[in-house]
Structures are given as C-alpha cells and as structure tokens.
Amino acid sequence: MKNALPASVMSLFLFLTVLAACHNDPLEPEYGTVQLKFANVVGAQDLKLDSTSYTNGSGEPFTVTKLNYFISNIKLKKADGSAYVVPQDSSYFLVSQSNPASQLITLRNVPVDDYTGIDFVVGVDSLRNTMEIGKRTGALDPGGAAAGMYWDWNSGYIFLKLEGTSAKAPADATGKHNFMYHIGLFGGYKKESKTINNLRTIQLAFGTGPAHVIVNGTTGVQIKANVLKIFDGVKRLSIAAHPDIMVSDSSEIVANNYAKMFSVGTVQVD
Amino acid sequence: MTRWQHVGILAAIVFYGVMVGCQNDSGKDGPIEPEPKPVEFKATPYNWKKPANFDDPKYDFTKNPLTVEGVALGKTLFYDGILSRDGSVTCAFCHQSFSGFAHNDHALSHGIGDKIGTRNVPGIENVAWKTAFFWDGGIADLDLLPISPIQNPVEMGDSLANVLKKIRTSGQYPALFKAAFGTEDVTTERFLKALSQFMLTMVSANSRYDKYSRKETGAALTDQEARGLALFKQNCSGCHTGEQFTDQSYRNNGLRMQLANSKDFDLGRYQITLNLNDYNKFRVPSLRNVERTSPYMHDGRFQTLEQVLDHYINDVQDTPQLDPLLKKNGKTGVALTAADKSDVITFLRTLTDNDFITDRRFQPD
Numbered sequence: 001m002k003n004a005l006p007a008s009v010m011s012l013f014l015f016l017t018v019l020a021a022c023h024n025d026p027l028e029p030e031y032g033t034v035q036l037k038f039a040n041v042v043g044a045q046d047l048k049l050d051s052t053s054y055t056n057g058s059g060e061p062f063t064v065t066k067l068n069y070f071i072s073n074i075k076l077k078k079a080d081g082s083a084y085v086v087p088q089d090s091s092y093f094l095v096s097q098s099n100p101a102s103q104l105i106t107l108r109n110v111p112v113d114d115y116t117g118i119d120f121v122v123g124v125d126s127l128r129n130t131m132e133i134g135k136r137t138g139a140l141d142p143g144g145a146a147a148g149m150y151w152d153w154n155s156g157y158i159f160l161k162l163e164g165t166s167a168k169a170p171a172d173a174t175g176k177h178n179f180m181y182h183i184g185l186f187g188g189y190k191k192e193s194k195t196i197n198n199l200r201t202i203q204l205a206f207g208t209g210p211a212h213v214i215v216n217g218t219t220g221v222q223i224k225a226n227v228l229k230i231f232d233g234v235k236r237l238s239i240a241a242h243p244d245i246m247v248s249d250s251s252e253i254v255a256n257n258y259a260k261m262f263s264v265g266t267v268q269v270d
Numbered sequence: 271m272t273r274w275q276h277v278g279i280l281a282a283i284v285f286y287g288v289m290v291g292c293q294n295d296s297g298k299d300g301p302i303e304p305e306p307k308p309v310e311f312k313a314t315p316y317n318w319k320k321p322a323n324f325d326d327p328k329y330d331f332t333k334n335p336l337t338v339e340g341v342a343l344g345k346t347l348f349y350d351g352i353l354s355r356d357g358s359v360t361c362a363f364c365h366q367s368f369s370g371f372a373h374n375d376h377a378l379s380h381g382i383g384d385k386i387g388t389r390n391v392p393g394i395e396n397v398a399w400k401t402a403f404f405w406d407g408g409i410a411d412l413d414l415l416p417i418s419p420i421q422n423p424v425e426m427g428d429s430l431a432n433v434l435k436k437i438r439t440s441g442q443y444p445a446l447f448k449a450a451f452g453t454e455d456v457t458t459e460r461f462l463k464a465l466s467q468f469m470l471t472m473v474s475a476n477s478r479y480d481k482y483s484r485k486e487t488g489a490a491l492t493d494q495e496a497r498g499l500a501l502f503k504q505n506c507s508g509c510h511t512g513e514q515f516t517d518q519s520y521r522n523n524g525l526r527m528q529l530a531n532s533k534d535f536d537l538g539r540y541q542i543t544l545n546l547n548d549y550n551k552f553r554v555p556s557l558r559n560v561e562r563t564s565p566y567m568h569d570g571r572f573q574t575l576e577q578v579l580d581h582y583i584n585d586v587q588d589t590p591q592l593d594p595l596l597k598k599n600g601k602t603g604v605a606l607t608a609a610d611k612s613d614v615i616t617f618l619r620t621l622t623d624n625d626f627i628t629d630r631r632f633q634p635d
Contacts, residue, residue, distance in 0.1 A: 153418050189410045
C-alpha cells in the first residue's frame with residue numbers, strides 16, 4: 001500500500017498529459033486569415049490619381065493617371081526559416097490604384113503561427129507566363145481582369161504599369177505631355193531566345209515584430225508601395241530623358257527601381 | 271439525242287452521285303440519331319490525322335482535344351466580323367482560302383477602317399507543326415495568337431474582353447459554346463481554343479509534291495520539277511527544311527534594309543528579344559502554297575517568285591547579321607543560272623495544294 005498513492009498520482013498525471021496532448025493535436029493545424037493591404041503612396045502622401053501633382057527625384061512634376069501591378073507567389077516566412085507558401089493557383093493578384101478592392105489581398109487558410117516576413121514576386125513568373133490559356137483565369141485572364149496588362153504581340157504579362165503626365169515629357173501628336181512605363185518580359189520561352197528577365201522577388205521583414213495569425217482571426221499587413229522609388233529606387237530616371245519605357249533595355253532599370261518601392265507598414269490582428 | 275449523248279448524261283449523273291455521296295460532311299447536315307436523354311455532355315471527337323510524310327505535330331492536343339462541335343464553333347468565329355470593333359473585319363478578311371489563307375491584294379496587311387499594318391499577311395496552314403507565329407515569332411502558343419489581331423488597332427481594332435462580351439450576348443453563340451464545351455459559358459479559354467481547333471484542322475498535305483513524297487501511285491514530278499527539287503535541296507533547304515519547308519529559325523536573308531526613318535523600317539526578331547544578334551531577322555516562312563501567297567517577304571516587297579529568286583541570286587546584301595548560308599566562300603547569294611531559276615520555280619509550284627485551297631470544310635458555310 002506504501003506505493004499505491006504515488007502510483008495513482010503518476011497514472012493521473014499521465015492521463016492528464018495524454019488528454020492535453022490529444023486536445024492540442026498537432027496533426028490538425030488551425031487556420032486564420034491574412035489580409036495584405038497595399039497602400040500606394042508618393043513619399044509620405046497617399047497616391048491620388050489624376051489631380052495631384054508630385055515631384056520625382058529629378059525635380060520633375062508629375063501626375064499619375066494609372067498604376068497597376070501584379071503580385072504573385074506569396075510566401076509568409078517564419079523565424080525558423082520555414083514558410084507558408086500560398087497555393088500556386090491562388091497566388092496571382094492584380095493591384096490597381098483605380099480599384100480599391102484590388103488593393104486588399106485576402107489569404108485564407110493560413111496556418112496559425114507567428115510570421116516574421118513576406119516574400120512575393122512583382123509580375124507573373126515565367127512558368128505561369130508560358131502556361132496554357134486554361135491556367136490563366138481570374139487576375140490572369142487576358143479577356144478579363146488582365147486586359148491591358150498583357151502584351152498580345154509578344155506574349156507575356158505586363159508586370160507593372162505606371163502612366164501619367166509631366167510637363168517634362170515631350171508633347172505627343174495630340175499635344176499631351178504623357179509618360180508611360182509598361183514593364184514586363186519574363187526571360188523568353190526558350191533558352192535560345194532569351195529576353196530580359198524583369199521578374200523581381202521582394203523580401204520584406206515584419207520589423208516591428210511577428211504577425212500573429214490566430215484561429216479564425218484576421219491579421220492585417222499593410223504594404224506600402226512608394227511611387228517615387230519607381231523613378232529612383234536604385235538608379236535615377238528622369239521623365240524628360242525616358243518618357244516611355246516598355247520593351248527596351250531601360251525596362252531593367254525600372255524593374256530594379258520598383259523592386260525597392262515596397263515596405264511594411266502596420267501589422268496587427270484586426 | 272444520240273446514243274452517246276444519253277451515255278454522257280447518264281455518266282454525268284452517276285459521277286454527280288458519287289461526288290455527293292463521297293463528300294465528307296461529318297454530320298454537317300444534321301444529327302442522324304437524336305439523343306433521347308442527354309444525361310452527360312459528350313462532344314463528338316474530331317478525327318484529326320497526321321499526314322504520313324509529316325513529323326509528329328508540335329501542338330499539344332491533350333490540352334485541347336478536337337471535337338466536331340469545337341471545330342465548327344471555331345470556323346463560325348473565324349468567319350464572323352464580331353471579332354472586330356465595327357464588325358467589318360473577319361479573320362478571313364486577311365486570310366483568304368484562295369491565297370493559301372494569306373492575302374494577295376496588299377503588300378502590308380489591310381485592316382479596320384482601311385488602316386495598313388506593318389507586315390505581310392502570312393498564310394494559315396499546318397499550324398499544328400509550328401513552334402512560333404508571326405514574322406518575329408512573338409507568339410509561341412497558337413491558343414494565344416488570336417488576341418493579337420483582335421486587339422491590333424490596325425487589324426480588328428477591338429479588345430478581347432469586348433469581343434467576348436459581344437459573343438455572350440449574341441443570339442447564336444451560347445448554344446454553339448454549349449455544344450462544344452458542355453455549357454453556355456463563353457470564356458477566354460474556350461473562345462481561343464475553339465479558334466485553335468478550327469485552324470488545327472487546316473492541314474495542307476495534298477500537293478503534287480506531297481503525293482510524290484509519299485510515293486503515291488501515279489504521283490511523279492516532271493523532269494524539270496525534279497531538277498528544281500534537286501536544286502532546291504542544294505541551295506534552299508538549309509533554311510526551308512523538311513516537309514514544312516522551314517526550320518522555323520530567324521534569319522537575315524540579305525534584303526535591302528528600309529531606311530531607319532521609313533514607316534516600313536522593321537527590326538524583326540530584335541523587337542521581341544532585344545538581342546542585337548536578332549537585328550533585322552525574320553522567321554523563315556513555310557513555302558507551302560507559295561505560288562498562291564504572293565506578295566513575298568515580311569513586307570511584301572516582291573510580287574513574283576521570279577523576283578524572290580532574283581533577290582537571292584543577285585541582290586543579297588552583306589551585313590553583319592546576314593545568314594552564313596547566304597555567304598559562302600566570300601560570295602553573297604545563291605548561284606543559280608536562269609535555267610536553274612526556272613526549274614526551282616517550277617518545283618515550287620508543285621507545293622500548291624488545290625485540295626486544301628478549295629476544301630469546303632475550311633470555307634464559310
């Protein structure tokens with residue numbers, strides 16, 4: 001009988017341990033939602049289309065009439081180096097300044113965890129860019145959402161489109177001073193016919209602390225996109241010298257620049 | 271009437287009967303057995319055959335299995351001006367059957383509102399074997415091709431989104447989409463794949479050359495044609511290779527360059543790759559039905575095959591990008607005598623496929 005008490009205490013403890021372990025079943029992870037909120041800004045100001053005049057690094061006044069870009073291949077990274085990768089087929093989004101709903105990217109079924117950063121591609125990766133038409137639905141449909149973001153004569157998506165006006169842009173045939181940057185090119189279909197590759201992967205850390213994804217909760221992550229960086233993120237471009245950049249070598253400069261335009265704003269459980 | 275006239279009429283009637291009876295209408299005149307209970311959608315597989323003298327096709331048919339209904343839908347779209355902004359331009363506006371689905375009247379393509387494009391209209395044939403399209407190869411997937419002429423402001427001048435919208439609200443199309451794909455949904459994918467299906471059926475493989483190549487009974491080339499073929503193999507087939515008469519590469523064939531300020535100035539493949547090695551290079555075109563597809567070259571500068579051959583014999587321009595095959599032993603061009611030239615042209619005419627050009631299946635209903 002001497003040993004009976006400790007044995008029953010032990011068995012009770014074991015029972016409780018097993019119960020607790022079963023309750024917190026690691027084989028059934030729980031999920032939350034992450035909302036990426038893209039905020040297009042010009043320096044410290046919110047971007048407003050058409051009306052507001054801004055000044056770029058070259059001291060040139062400009063207005064923005066259009067800003068669209070593709071965000072794809074999203075990964076949420078954890079401190080241990082692992083990541084939650086958004087399923088490929090559901091990882092293509094077109095952010096348009098003219099469409100506020102498009103600036104909110106909702107990622108559902110994100111495993112509950114603490115995430116320390118995010119990776120994404122600006123544009124449409126080469127694999128998807130050469131996939132058959134049946135795999136180009138939703139944001140990638142050239143007869144739907146992607147209209148205007150697709151080059152039909154040189155098959156491929158436009159990754160980022162910035163259009164506007166500037167007194168420094170030369171007058172076109174109708175007397176308007178427009179500038180336009182249409183940046184695409186994914187590297188080409190074949191090795192022997194390579195093109196420039198303007199795909200850029202953006203890697204951002206949540207500097208203020210991890211983003212907690214909680215069961216059935218929504219975690220908001222604000223990502224700022226600073227238009228000024230498109231002109232001078234790495235190398236300064238002036239509108240006067242480069243009013244139009246599309247399929248040309250200069251497109252690489254713009255891609256390198258806009259790769260620096262993104263930063264993390266607020267991160268919080270809403 | 272004489273006895274012979276009676277026999278003649280009788281023979282004509284019998285011949286007519288055979289012609290009508292033998293037409294390959296693939297059920298065009300209505301279904302023979304109406305299905306009482308269409309429980310599950312099932313389109314009729316289209317019997318697409320690879321000609322015996324051709325390689326395996328490059329198009330991946332598994333992603334777009336051809337059906338009789340899909341091909342019929344594609345053909346209806348091909349011949350419908352709904353694909354253009356004002357309804358005036360169909361695919362066939364530029365791609366005319368009697369020209370090998372190219373265009374004879376304009377050196378450069380003629381489109382909506384009498385606008386003129388920058389390049390010569392290529393023929394449509396054997397697209398299943400092509401790995402890229404357009405003179406600069408800017409499109410590498412047949413299914414993506416129609417977006418370009420639809421949206422080109424000097425061709426059909428519309429947008430794909432608007433064309434799909436018009437098709438969705440049209441009277442006839444939802445039913446045709448249902449027959450081809452199971453539901454009335456008009457999607458980008460279905461629209462483009464239907465057009466591909468029709469174009470994939472446009473196989474040209476019945477020229478006199480083909481019959482000769484397949485060693486069909488009674489098929490032969492004349493002495494002059496045979497001489498032309500031998501000369502062709504010796505002098506031309508380095509680029510115009512194989513049964514498609516193209517190696518599908520991009521080359522500079524020594525054309526006189528247009529002035530840089532000319533509206534016809536065209537850098538060709540360079541515009542796609544931005545690679546200086548591709549400066550002024552263009553896709554090697556197929557020569558099938560070449561007798562019918564005049565004018566020639568990317569800008570339609572030559573009206574006749576004689577002029578084309580004269581270029582290769584006398585006028586090849588030496589530039590850094592000139593194709594090495596056109597400069598041998600320090601001499602530019604191809605060494606052919608006047609008699610050789612005539613032989614080669616005689617051979618090229620054996621590539622005309624009248625069955626293809628007159629095939630009712632490729633003509634509007």
